[in-house]
Amino acid sequence: MSRLSIISLFALVVLQACSTQSSESIRSVHTQTNSVMIPKDSLPQSDSAWQEVLSDEEFRVLRLKGTERPYTGQYDQFWDSGTYVCKACGSALFTSTTKFDAGCGWPSFYKSIDKSKVIEKLDKSHGMIRTEVLCAHCGGHLGHVFNDGPEPTGMRYCINSVSLGFVKQDTSAKP
Numbered sequence: 218m219s220r221l222s223i224i225s226l227f228a229l230v231v232l233q234a235c236s237t238q239s240s241e242s243i244r245s246v247h248t249q250t251n252s253v254m255i256p257k258d259s260l261p262q263s264d265s266a267w268q269e270v271l272s273d274e275e276f277r278v279l280r281l282k283g284t285e286r287p288y289t290g291q292y293d294q295f296w297d298s299g300t301y302v303c304k305a306c307g308s309a310l311f312t313s314t315t316k317f318d319a320g321c322g323w324p325s326f327y328k329s330i331d332k333s334k335v336i337e338k339l340d341k342s343h344g345m346i347r348t349e350v351l352c353a354h355c356g357g358h359l360g361h362v363f364n365d366g367p368e369p370t371g372m373r374y375c376i377n378s379v380s381l382g383f384v385k386q387d388t389s390a391k392p
């Protein structure tokens with residue numbers, strides 16, 4: 218074996234080790250739902266790469282802008298205290314303190330954690346004029362926002378459970 222082919226073989230092994238590690242860390246966001254946000258330059262860059270780290274339903278909603286069936290999502294009727302993060306990238310999006318029961322079949326919030334965390338975009342699909350809500354960090358589709366929510370904002374962020382992960386509030390830490 219020439220020196221060059223030994224070097225390229227070594228490079229290939231290192232490269233594979235790196236890519237395995239990065240898809241493992243991305244997968245851990247999905248399986249463990251921790252508060253670790255995936256850095257922007259480590260996010261999957263193609264649909265096929267996203268398909269490797271998301272379940273079929275997560276991929277359909279987050280990347281293909283699908284909608285989960287109402288009243289079926291994990292967080293529709295879920296009232297624990299904590300932070301809702303993007304299922305695709307781990308970015309913190311909503312808190313339980315702004316969650317309310319809209320009766321619409323999807324988890325609803327009257328505001329996001331911070332305006333910079335979500336992108337609101339005009340959506341004219343399916344013959345309706347709506348405002349789509351996307352994760353500002355990874356571009357994942359979260360749901361839609363409507364202006365029929367409760368005070369203090371009057372807004373209703375209607376979000377697919379499948380687009381969210383949940384990080385329970387740590388009640389053991391006393392100030």
Ligand SMILES: [Zn+2]
Pocket residue numbers: 303304305306307308352353354355356357
């Ligand atoms: Zn995201």
